[in-house]
Amino acid sequence: MSAALRISLIYLLLASAWIWLSDAFAHLLPIPAEWAADVQTLKGQLFVVLTGLLLFWLIRKEERRQRELRTELRQTRARLEHFVDVSPAVIYVFEVQDAHPRLRLSYLSANIERLTGFSATHFFQHPSTAADRLHPDDQARVRAHLRRAASEGTELSLQYRWLHRDGRYRWIEDRATLNRNPLTGKTELVGNWRDISQAKQDELLLQAAEERWRFAIDGSEIGLWDWNVPDNTVFFSTRWKTMLGHDESEIGNELSEWSSRIHPDDLPAVQADVQTLLNTPEAQYSNEHRVRCKNGNYIWILDRGKVVERNDRGEAVRVIGTHTDLSTLKQREAALDLHAGMFMNSLEGILICGPDQRIESVNNTFTDITGYTAEEAIGHPPSFLSSGRHDADFYRQMWQQITQTGRWQGEIWNRRKSGEVYIEWLTINVDHAPDGSVRHYYAIFSDISERKANEEKIRHISQHDTLTNLPNQSVLRDRLGLALAHAQRTQKPLAVLFMDLDRFKIINDSLGPTAADALLVEVAHRLTQTVRHQDTVSRQGGDEFTLLLPEVDAADAAHVAQKLLKCFADPFFVSGQQLVVTPSIGIAVYPADGHEVDTLLQASDMAMYRAKSDGGNTFRFHTADMHQRVSKTLRLENDLRKALRQGELLLHFQPQVSFTSGRVVGCEALVRWQHPESGLMPPAEFIPVAEDSGLIVPIGEWVLYTATRQCRDWQLAGLQDLVMAVNVSTVQFRQEDFAQTVKHALTAANLPPRFLEIEITESVMADNPERAIRTIRQLHDLGVQLSIDDFGTGYSSFSYLKRFKIHKLKIDQSFVRDLNTDSNSASISQAIISMAHSLELSVIAEGVETPEQAHWLATHQCDEAQGYLYARPLPADQFEAWLTSPTSTAAMLQPGR
The missing domain is CATH 3.30.450.20 (PAS domain)
Incomplete structure (x- = not known):
């Protein structure tokens, strides 16, 4: 009933009641007749007022009720819209049009945007969106189901992929039914969409896991069993059955199918383990035993199980387990046991x-x-x-x-x-x-x-003398052949010494062979103790010995021979007797005496006989002239040793002149030998012998101490600015304590280090450059000046030169001699001067003998010079007198102008 009808009926009812009641009440009152008209008028007015109020109240109440209904309706709609909006399902309505069903979207819930990325408005403006964004593989199937649902009224239930606005496909579950709208009477397809992507992914993962599990079970070598304990039934997998040689249908699901196949010897242990598994919580079952196959044979299996379900009383309800065929493993174990036995034993x-x-x-x-x-x-x-x-x-x-x-x-x-x-x-x-x-x-x-020890003993016996244990003749010849090949490749000498004991036959005859043999053993011992480890001492038989000395020249061979003679000077103690034995030694040297093994051995043998014919207890070379040369060298060496002891060495001094000032700025100390028989000997005659014999080190120290002391004496005499230059040999410079020796010499002479100049040659770098640089730095730290002598003739490496702490370069006299006649010498000299000045080094030229040479050097800015043009090397007293001579000063100044 509508609100207007309801109000009209109420009004009619109440108005009628008022008229009837008011008229009845008016007749009951004693109202005069003349008031009757007024009473009717008053009654009508009261009617109007009362009915107006009644109508107002009714309308107001109805309005309030309508407002409450509208509010409730809005709340209900808002609640429904909220439910739809938060719902994972999107609600849609399609109107079905035409005899050939066509669908027109008439309603779409707002939560469509969360599902698809598109707003509901978009779908209304672009009706084809829903169909266009279907996965190509799903489009035909979805359209067919929609047509069937729209035409036949069947329920629609689909899952398909739909392209979200973010570019990824989502799985959609679509459910719909065909209905008739009661308001419009139109046929509508009403349904909902749900995003089931996560569920679909979980489903696919679960499906894949199940497939993998089934594949693993069916394809593995493991048989699966599932025991329902209360029913005593067991599920056996296909692999469990085929493992025993049975088909799928040949084994039932009774527990006896399992227990009856266990080997009788293994059954008690298996049953005990199974009971422990059933009665012990968290226990696991594992047992290796034999199981009978279809063909009657037994195979070893590993049976494992675990209780996966228990009832409220803790009783086992379900047990699952596996069978693993151990036959191959057992065979391998047996083979391994066999192999292990072979391996270990x-x-x-x-x-x-x-x-x-x-x-x-x-x-x-x-x-x-x-x-x-x-x-x-x-x-x-x-x-x-x-x-x-x-x-x-x-x-x-x-x-x-x-x-x-x-x-x-x-x-x-x-x-x-x-x-x-x-x-x-x-x-x-x-x-x-x-x-x-x-x-x-x-x-x-x-x-x-x-x-190998036995082989070595046999080899040693075959190659060594049984008495002295020295290499025998065959070993000597082999080693000599190898040494000759090496000497020919390296162009180095070698020496062969043949030694025979003088009057050995007398000892043998008088004392007997036992004493003679003992003497030979002692001789062999002394020989091996005297020579180097790389030398070979061989016994040729009887009292004959041969020595092979690789990389030894005639002079060194003579030294070795002298050492051998000296080692025989002490008597031998044999059989309680003291014996004095002397040797005769013959020396042959490669290449002078031969290039073949036999030639050198014969030459040394012949030389030995010459020594024996000269009285024995001596050595001789194969050729007389070589013996004479070596003997002279040995005599010179011996005289030089005596010269050091007796003070026969002396120093001469040659001045060094500055082209800039014309003054004498220093001098070079040059050693001389006043030989008692040969007179004054220049260094060229004895320095090579000193270097070969090792005497150069003590001679160099004597020169250093003497020169520094002389320099200090001149300073005390008034020659304040004179620098003393001392030439140091390569052998002396390479001594580890050379810098300390220089320091001690300066201290002993009380000479300031800046007045000492050490001259070294470039060859000091050839052997051990790093050690040479270290020594140079030590000398530089002392404050000593350093110069390189004969620059340009030796180891001229600028990579090392730039690392030197050098003050001066000396141009070799071979360049100075040809300055005015050889363009190459002039170019080299000019290059040395330019390079030295670029390195902030000074340059001195030696061997200056003519004014033309001095003029060229001065013109090309050479700093200093020394040579016969100014003065020859002079003894100390003559040098001091020369310095004070006015004619010498004029001679120095003239060439440099």
Whole structure:
């Protein structure tokens, strides 16, 4: 009933009641007749007022009720819209049009934007969006279902992929039914969309997991059983049955199908383990036993199980487990036991390494040979056995062959735990995996120390003299042949000494062969103690000995012969008697005396007979002139040693002149020898002998101490600015304590270091450049000046020169001599001057003998000069007198103008 009808009926009812009641009430009142009209009027007015109020109240109440209904309706609509908006399902309505059903979107809930990325307005403006964004593989199926649902009225239930606005497909579940709208009477397809992407993904993952599980169970070597304990029924997988040789249908699901197949000897242990599993919470069952197959044979299986479900009383309800066929494994174990027995009891040591080359297993013989137990060896690389006798190149070649061929075999020295070094015969093989990678390294070895020792004894006996244990003649000839080949390649000398004992036959006849043999043993001992380790001392038989001295020239051979004569000077004590024995020594030198083994041996033999014919207890060379030359050198060496002791050496001094000032700025100390018989000897005659004999070091120290002391004496005499230059030999400079020697000389003379100039040659860099540079720096730190003598004639390396703490370069006299006649000499000299000045070094020229040479040097800005043009080397007193001579000063100034 509408509000207007309801109000009208109420009004009609109340108005009628008022008229009837008011008229009845008016008749009951004693109202005069003349008031009747007024009463009617008043009654009408009251009617109007009362009915107006009544109408106002009714309308107001109805309005309030309508407002409440509208509010409730809005709340209900808002609640419904909220529910729809937060709902995962999107509600849609399509109107079905035409006989051939066409769908027109008439309603779409606002939460469509969350599902698709598009607003509801978009779908109304672009009706084809819903169909266009279907996955191509799903479009035909979705359209067919929509047509069927619209035409036949069947319920629509679909899952398909729809392209979200973000570019990714989402899985949609679409459910709809066909209805008739009660308000419009139109047929509508009403449904909802839900995003089931996560559920679909979970479903696909679960499906994949199930497929993998089924594939793993069906395709693996493991049989599965599932035991329902209360029913005593068991599910057996296909693999469980085929493992025993049965088809799918040949085995039922009774528990007896399992227990009756267990080997009778194994059944009690299996039943005990199963009872423990059923009665013990969290227990797991594992048992290896034999099971009967269809053909009656037994196979070994590993049976494992676990209770996965218990009832409220803790009783096992469900147990699942697996069968694993151990037949192949058992066969392998048997084979491994056999191989392990062979491995552990092999007479050869065996070790196995992994691909990381660390030991994984060793046998008992390994321990017997090396002394290391398995526990001590496993985990270590085999290199912990290394003896240290092989260099890195040996192991590099070994591993190169292993890598290339997969095998290496040979002799190798290793060290036992006790520290003893032994030799073994080692074979290494590589085990490769099918893909070519290394799986293991197998090493088999045997101790061949005893065999090698026996072989060495036999070889030693065949190559050595049984009495003296010296190499015999065949070994000497072999070594001499090798030494000659080396000497020919390197252009170095060698010497062969043939020695025979004087009057040995008398000793043998008088004292007997036993004493003679004892004497020969003592002689052999003294000979080996006298020579170097690289020399060979050989006994040729009887009392004859031959010595091979590689890289020894005639002079050195004479020194060795002298040492041998000296070692025979002391008597021999043999059989309680004191014997004095002297040798006769013959010397042959390659290449002067021959180029062949036999030629040199014969030459030394002949030289020995010359020594013996000259009375013995001496040595002789094969040729007389060589003997004469060597004898002269030896005499000179001996005289030089005596000269050092008796003070026969002296110094001469040659002035060094400055082209800039014309003054004498220094002098060079030059050693001379006042020989008692030969007179004054220049350095060229005795310095080479001093260098060969090692006397150059004490001579150089004498020069250094004498020169510094003389310089200090001149300073005290008034010559304040004179610098003393001392030429140092290469041998002396290479002494480790050379810088300390210079320091001590300066201290002893009380000479300031700046007045000493050490002259060195470029050759000091050739042997050990770093040590030479270190010594130069030490001298520089002392404050001593340094110059390079004979610059340009030797080891001219600018890479080292720039690292020197050098003050001066000296141009060699060979360049100065040809300055005015040879353009090359002039160019080299000019280059030396320019280079020195660019390095902030001064330059001095030696051997200046003519005014033209001095003029050229001065013109090209050479700083200093020395030579005969100014003065010859002079003794100290004459040098001091020359300095004060006015004619000498004029002579110095003239050439430089």
